[in-house]
Amino acid sequence: MKFDPRHLEILAAIVDHGGLTEGAQVLGKSQPSVSRTLSQLEARIGAPLFQPGRRPLQPTTLGLALAEQGRAVLQANRTAGEIANRYRSGHSGLVRIGGTPIFMDGVLAPMIALFQQNVPDVRVDQSYGYADTLIEGLRSGRFDLAILPLQPDNVPDGLRFQPILPGRNVIACRTGHPLTRRRLVTLADIAEYPWIAPPTESPLYKDLHQALSRIGARDFRISFSGGSLASVIGVLAGSDSLTVLPYSVTFQMAPQNQITTLSLEIGHPDRHLGLLFMPGRDTSPATQRFRNFVVAQFEALSNRIARRRKEQLWR
Amino acid sequence: MKFDPRHLEILAAIVDHGGLTEGAQVLGKSQPSVSRTLSQLEARIGAPLFQPGRRPLQPTTLGLALAEQGRAVLQANRTAGEIANRYRSGHSGLVRIGGTPIFMDGVLAPMIALFQQNVPDVRVDQSYGYADTLIEGLRSGRFDLAILPLQPDNVPDGLRFQPILPGRNVIACRTGHPLTRRRLVTLADIAEYPWIAPPTESPLYKDLHQALSRIGARDFRISFSGGSLASVIGVLAGSDSLTVLPYSVTFQMAPQNQITTLSLEIGHPDRHLGLLFMPGRDTSPATQRFRNFVVAQFEALSNRIARRRKEQLWR
DNA sequence: TGCTTAATATACCATGATGTTATGAAATTC
DNA sequence: GAATTTCATAACATCATGGTATATTAAGCA
Numbered sequence: 001m002k003f004d005p006r007h008l009e010i011l012a013a014i015v016d017h018g019g020l021t022e023g024a025q026v027l028g029k030s031q032p033s034v035s036r037t038l039s040q041l042e043a044r045i046g047a048p049l050f051q052p053g054r055r056p057l058q059p060t061t062l063g064l065a066l067a068e069q070g071r072a073v074l075q076a077n078r079t080a081g082e083i084a085n086r087y088r089s090g091h092s093g094l095v096r097i098g099g100t101p102i103f104m105d106g107v108l109a110p111m112i113a114l115f116q117q118n119v120p121d122v123r124v125d126q127s128y129g130y131a132d133t134l135i136e137g138l139r140s141g142r143f144d145l146a147i148l149p150l151q152p153d154n155v156p157d158g159l160r161f162q163p164i165l166p167g168r169n170v171i172a173c174r175t176g177h178p179l180t181r182r183r184l185v186t187l188a189d190i191a192e193y194p195w196i197a198p199p200t201e202s203p204l205y206k207d208l209h210q211a212l213s214r215i216g217a218r219d220f221r222i223s224f225s226g227g228s229l230a231s232v233i234g235v236l237a238g239s240d241s242l243t244v245l246p247y248s249v250t251f252q253m254a255p256q257n258q259i260t261t262l263s264l265e266i267g268h269p270d271r272h273l274g275l276l277f278m279p280g281r282d283t284s285p286a287t288q289r290f291r292n293f294v295v296a297q298f299e300a301l302s303n304r305i306a307r308r309r310k311e312q313l314w315r
Numbered sequence: 316m317k318f319d320p321r322h323l324e325i326l327a328a329i330v331d332h333g334g335l336t337e338g339a340q341v342l343g344k345s346q347p348s349v350s351r352t353l354s355q356l357e358a359r360i361g362a363p364l365f366q367p368g369r370r371p372l373q374p375t376t377l378g379l380a381l382a383e384q385g386r387a388v389l390q391a392n393r394t395a396g397e398i399a400n401r402y403r404s405g406h407s408g409l410v411r412i413g414g415t416p417i418f419m420d421g422v423l424a425p426m427i428a429l430f431q432q433n434v435p436d437v438r439v440d441q442s443y444g445y446a447d448t449l450i451e452g453l454r455s456g457r458f459d460l461a462i463l464p465l466q467p468d469n470v471p472d473g474l475r476f477q478p479i480l481p482g483r484n485v486i487a488c489r490t491g492h493p494l495t496r497r498r499l500v501t502l503a504d505i506a507e508y509p510w511i512a513p514p515t516e517s518p519l520y521k522d523l524h525q526a527l528s529r530i531g532a533r534d535f536r537i538s539f540s541g542g543s544l545a546s547v548i549g550v551l552a553g554s555d556s557l558t559v560l561p562y563s564v565t566f567q568m569a570p571q572n573q574i575t576t577l578s579l580e581i582g583h584p585d586r587h588l589g590l591l592f593m594p595g596r597d598t599s600p601a602t603q604r605f606r607n608f609v610v611a612q613f614e615a616l617s618n619r620i621a622r623r624r625k626e627q628l629w630r
Numbered sequence: 631t632g633c634t635t636a637a638t639a640t641a642c643c644a645t646g647a648t649g650t651t652a653t654g655a656a657a658t659t660c
Numbered sequence: 661g662a663a664t665t666t667c668a669t670a671a672c673a674t675c676a677t678g679g680t681a682t683a684t685t686a687a688g689c690a
Contacts (some may be wrong), residue, residue: 003392006320008395045403047402047403047408047600061407062398065398069391073387073388076391077388080323084316088316092376093377282361
């Protein structure tokens with residue numbers, strides 16, 4: 001024998017609220033509607049679910065047993081609603097992000113950790129990639145969100161770019177590096193040190209070349225290249241090599257006291273770090289929540305950077 | 316957010332059977348119907364429950380979580396069906412029987428025990444009463460079934476009577492009673508022993524008087540009266556008193572070896588022991604099962620009595 | 631008892647969800 | 661790239677559900 005689970009729900013409501021009228025109220029239905037459903041149920045089963053001819057409507061044993069199952073249905077329904085609500089409010093779900101490795105490792109990873117402290121049931125799938133890969137991933141729906149440096153006037157068709165930080169690069173070295181003792185670093189000073197180069201596909205790689213050629217450096221020596229941020233930092237901290245890094249990355253890593261920046265101004269690329277996504281596709285609530293969170297975090301980061309600069313100028 | 320529990324069931328079926336088509340088959344619905352329900356669900360939630368653009372239809376995390384609740388609904392629904400089936404087949408429920416005390420205690424109680432060995436989830440509510448009470452109880456719906464001695468041509472209006480044993484009374488005494496040694500008991504023999512009388516409302520009481528007057532006994536002495544079967548047997552077994560009991564009762568009690576019967580024929584009342592019930596009222600399956608069981612048991616009892624009598628005659 | 635009140639059942643109608651068949655579109659498979 | 665499987669869409673019928681109005685019935689009370 002097969003029931004309509006809604007009928008079991010209704011039975012449970014009647015039993016639990018002691019009467020047809022109250023049960024109907026709780027269910028948000030009219031009393032006659034509930035009454036008829038009950039009649040149908042009893043007719044289907046061929047047995048009374050309530051003592052017949054009793055006005056405060058007392059359930060039979062059978063009625064009680066079935067109401068129990070109705071409660072189970074109600075419960076499952078409720079938790080299903082909960083699950084959906086959590087999803088719709090962005091408290092659970094999946095965010096698939098892609099981004100350039102250095103930013104991902106240096107800036108975003110700590111933010112993801114913070115995000116998941118607030119919203120632990122949102123799973124974040126992170127992938128590495130450079131512009132072309134990321135754009136393709138967004139278009140094909142493999143990513144919900146990409147984070148990468150981009151020229152704001154060069155945004156791919158059909159995608160939206162939300163800048164979050166100006167692309168400002170600096171020359172980084174280990175703390176305690178000989179050059180950090182000098183108040184003013186000249187081109188001649190840096191010439192003798194080897195360089196760590198990012199992977200060739202990385203935009204930073206082009207930045208490095210551009211910056212060095214702009215300040216007139218030529219024939220610089222590359223001692224290490226192609227590593228992730230972790231290996232770059234590892235080599236940097238254990239040698240007197242120099243490298244080019246986004247300022248945001250060095251800023252975020254400042255507390256660890258492993259690396260620092262040289263006070264040699266190099267030109268800034270005309271790119272902005274930002275979030276890229278497809279405005280057409282209906283993004284999941286979790287993704288939206290994550291995007292808002294990242295934007296807010298970068299806002300905060302930007303403020304901290306500005307304050308820091310003001311302090312340095314003041315000194 | 317509130318769901319239709321049937322939709323959750325459908326979702327669970329799709330997930331568990333790996334696809335829309337198979338899910339629909341299991342549910343006994345057409346594939347388009349299930350497909351639309353799924354679309355509606357996704358539309359309501361505003362999120363895909365299955366990876367879009369995948370043909371063997373793989374569920375998302377959200378889909379899996381909701382399917383889990385759907386399974387819970389399905390499970391509750393299944394056990395509700397089980398409960399109903401058990402009820403409808405008479406394997407659970409309530410039987411309210413009323414009957415005359417002596418028969419209830421002496422004959423029916425052991426049968427109830429046997430019945431509940433087969434069908435342990437059927438509850439039996441037993442009440443004592445004599446004809447008028449029982450008839451009134453049946454009419455008012457307080458009893459499902461009554462067991463009592465009745466004249467078959469004197470059945471109350473609107474009730475049906477199903478005879479199960481002829482009303483045959485015997486004179487009972489303790490085993491080892493002085494009279495049991497005699498091959499033939501005469502009126503003079505029994506005159507000196509006191510009598511145990513059933514309660515005055517009991518039909519047995521009238522039977523006792525009728526029987527004794529029919530065999531010519533007058534001025535018999537009543538030493539004890541009004542007790543239930545247990546007290547009657549108690550007094551009977553502990554004294555040389557005599558009493559009148561239905562033969563079925565003494566037969567059932569023979570194995571205990573407490574009481575026996577005198578070979579003094581007394582007249583039989585024109586009543587039959589039988590089941591009384593209202594044919595109009597829809598009896599519960601458990602009641603029907605119980606009635607069938609009791610009838611069968613009495614059939615068997617009747618056979619045993621007949622065999623026993625044959626054996627005795629043979630001797 | 632008989633009256634009053636509260637609770638439940640019934641009648642009737644409207645509507646909307648569900649089910650069906652027929653058919654189209656898309657993704658896998660070979 | 662054709663074949664096949666799988667899912668989505670369209671159009672329509674129908675039945676269950678929900679509503680309002682009203683009758684019926686049990687409980688409570690004088």
